[in-house]
Amino acid sequence: MSAPAVEVQHLRKVYGSGHTEVVAIRDASLTIARGEIVGMLGPSGSGKSTILTAMALINPPTSGQVMIGGAAVLDGPKALVDLRAFRRQHLGFVFQKANLIPFLTALENVQIALEVNDTAPKAARARAMELLDYLGVGERAGNLPVALSGGEQQRVAVARALANNPSLILADEPTAALDSQRGRQVMELFAKVAHERNAGVLVVTHDHRTLDVFDRIVDVEDGMIHERPPSQPVQSS
Amino acid sequence: MNLAVRDIRHNSGRFVFTTLGIGLLLMIVMGMGGIYRGLIYEATLLVDRVGADLWVVQGGTRGPFAEVSRISASLEDRVRAVPGVANARRFVSHTIQRVHQGRPLRMVVQGLSWPEDRGGWIPLVAGRALRQAHYEMIADLSLHLPLGEKVRLGKDVYEVVGHTRGMVGTSGDGLTFFTVSDALAIQSDVPGEAVRLERAARRARLEDIEIGRLQPLLLDRAAGPSGSIPALSKPQVSAVLVTLQPGADAAAVRATLSNWPDISVFSTQEQKDLLLSGMVDKAKRQLGLFRVLLIIISTIIIALIIYTLTLDKIRDIALLKLIGARNGVIGGLILQQSLLMGAFGYALAWVIGQFTFPHFPRLVVVERSDLMSLGFIVLVISTLASLLGIWKALRVEPNTVLSA
Ligand SMILES: Nc1ncnc2c1ncn2[C@@H]1O[C@H](COP(=O)(O)OP(=O)(O)OP(=O)(O)O)[C@@H](O)[C@H]1O
Ligand SMILES: [Mg+2]
Numbered sequence: 143m144s145a146p147a148v149e150v151q152h153l154r155k156v157y158g159s160g161h162t163e164v165v166a167i168r169d170a171s172l173t174i175a176r177g178e179i180v181g182m183l184g185p186s187g188s189g190k191s192t193i194l195t196a197m198a199l200i201n202p203p204t205s206g207q208v209m210i211g212g213a214a215v216l217d218g219p220k221a222l223v224d225l226r227a228f229r230r231q232h233l234g235f236v237f238q239k240a241n242l243i244p245f246l247t248a249l250e251n252v253q254i255a256l257e258v259n260d261t262a263p264k265a266a267r268a269r270a271m272e273l274l275d276y277l278g279v280g281e282r283a284g285n286l287p288v289a290l291s292g293g294e295q296q297r298v299a300v301a302r303a304l305a306n307n308p309s310l311i312l313a314d315e316p317t318a319a320l321d322s323q324r325g326r327q328v329m330e331l332f333a334k335v336a337h338e339r340n341a342g343v344l345v346v347t348h349d350h351r352t353l354d355v356f357d358r359i360v361d362v363e364d365g366m367i368h369e370r371p372p373s374q375p376v377q378s379s
Numbered sequence: 380m381n382l383a384v385r386d387i388r389h390n391s392g393r394f395v396f397t398t399l400g401i402g403l404l405l406m407i408v409m410g411m412g413g414i415y416r417g418l419i420y421e422a423t424l425l426v427d428r429v430g431a432d433l434w435v436v437q438g439g440t441r442g443p444f445a446e447v448s449r450i451s452a453s454l455e456d457r458v459r460a461v462p463g464v465a466n467a468r469r470f471v472s473h474t475i476q477r478v479h480q481g482r483p484l485r486m487v488v489q490g491l492s493w494p495e496d497r498g499g500w501i502p503l504v505a506g507r508a509l510r511q512a513h514y515e516m517i518a519d520l521s522l523h524l525p526l527g528e529k530v531r532l533g534k535d536v537y538e539v540v541g542h543t544r545g546m547v548g549t550s551g552d553g554l555t556f557f558t559v560s561d562a563l564a565i566q567s568d569v570p571g572e573a574v575r576l577e578r579a580a581r582r583a584r585l586e587d588i589e590i591g592r593l594q595p596l597l598l599d600r601a602a603g604p605s606g607s608i609p610a611l612s613k614p615q616v617s618a619v620l621v622t623l624q625p626g627a628d629a630a631a632v633r634a635t636l637s638n639w640p641d642i643s644v645f646s647t648q649e650q651k652d653l654l655l656s657g658m659v660d661k662a663k664r665q666l667g668l669f670r671v672l673l674i675i676i677s678t679i680i681i682a683l684i685i686y687t688l689t690l691d692k693i694r695d696i697a698l699l700k701l702i703g704a705r706n707g708v709i710g711g712l713i714l715q716q717s718l719l720m721g722a723f724g725y726a727l728a729w730v731i732g733q734f735t736f737p738h739f740p741r742l743v744v745v746e747r748s749d750l751m752s753l754g755f756i757v758l759v760i761s762t763l764a765s766l767l768g769i770w771k772a773l774r775v776e777p778n779t780v781l782s783a
Contacts, residue, residue: 191781195778195781200776200778201778226703226705226777227703228703229701229702229703229777230702230703230704231703235701237780237781241698243698243699244389244695245388245389245692245695246380246385253380254382254699254702255703258699258702258703258705258708259703263380266380302702314781
């Protein structure tokens, strides 16, 4: 059994200080294995994005540990590795919207992720094309993001997230801007990626209709993570 | 993949207009440098073309260009007697401003030492050199006097017989060439009434003193033409130009002439230095100051535009950081845009200059070395201008992507 894709322990995040202090995460621990897709649910303001961005190494916690692929990466706010290098080598991201660079074509948006990780331009281009085909947006490779539909944009974003074969993919409400049919397609893509490419995938979502794609679901409430028992039947209301 | 070019293509409007503005500013910077070179060229043109080895001028002065110099025309003959001197010419030069056909006509009147010097050395573009001792002139094209045109100067009328191009005096006024005696006549022309008054005054002065009363014949002399009065000096010239014999020892000739207390001697190079250190120097500093200011303004404009272009794509930069792009990639994006703006502006300045500089009222001489140093300056200011944007870009946090 290889090391988990990500493991966070006793995360705590406090925004601001004094009378403006907000405790966004109280005490959160979570482990996601490679090849596993986990859904994260919870009311607005419960701290989901804060947990996800802490794992994404762009919003360091006040205290707690973050380990990715078995390597200790963050100890509280302290970086134990070069975070930017770690992101490009091991992580992939998809957010709700505006994931793409507007002046680059679909292909270039994927290609740039490979090039910043030192892939030669030619190889990067070939691999980017391959990924776009894999995600079913190969024909749109030469289009700028404005010319793509919301669903196509998210597929390109997923392609970019996959570019460097990350061990962990983090997605924050990736389907919020999509209609339910396209939302489901994207969710199924994430499941496919987790299972076929052996990546750990964490998806924050509000969409209760697509919960069946997840291997496991966690609920966030008031800055705490609650594991949903596997026995509980998946709602499809 | 080059991000800078792709972003510019996406944002081309603003980039193009700013580059256009920078191009115009740099064109002015280029033009000012060219005007300075033009000043030097025009200031020294006559000194160069006249082809003298030594300039003999009034003792103690730095004439004839930097200040007024007056020497007797007969000095020409004294100088000719010095061993090693091949030839000596009288030099008369003064600027006049008259009205011709209802428009102001400002020109430099240049005397040629007729008959030895008929202006064979003057590069004519049309017409011919002087053929007679009086009433002919060669005019520069910048004066807009056609061949055959009759110009009244003083009491006489002169016909334009030849044209030069680009022959101007130290202030940029067109040159005209006359025989020395015509040039002097133009210079010392006085109205008839003034002549009559002067004769009457001479007579009155003479009557006041004893010799006038004792020698009544003198009174008649005094009322006659000034040329017939031995006590009055002959017209004076500005300088005498010395041409040395081939192989003559310039230093020896100079040493001989320097022993004459009534004159000063300068080489052609010294004459040029006098011109440049005197009249051109202030213009140079003035133009230099403007160039520095314009370069600073260009830097600020480039910096501000690069900064706003950076602010516009700050989320994209945050996204690049999120996916792990190194600072070099981000800084390079901004630096390259700044350099492209500078480079295009510079190229534009050059192209616009090619078309506009020839129409400037004064000569613009754009030299290769000036182009190269301006190119280097543009390189430096573009780099400096990118620093503000780079500083901003490097400070942005990757999680800015999420706060949309
Ligand atoms: N940068 C910040 N500064 C101060 N408080 C913040 C900041 N970001 C989030 N918070 C607060 O932290 C808490 C958790 O926010 P978070 O964005 O993690 O919630 P969420 O579960 O993602 O909500 P949503 O479902 O609306 O996206 C909220 O009370 C929010 O107001
Ligand atoms: Mg959120």
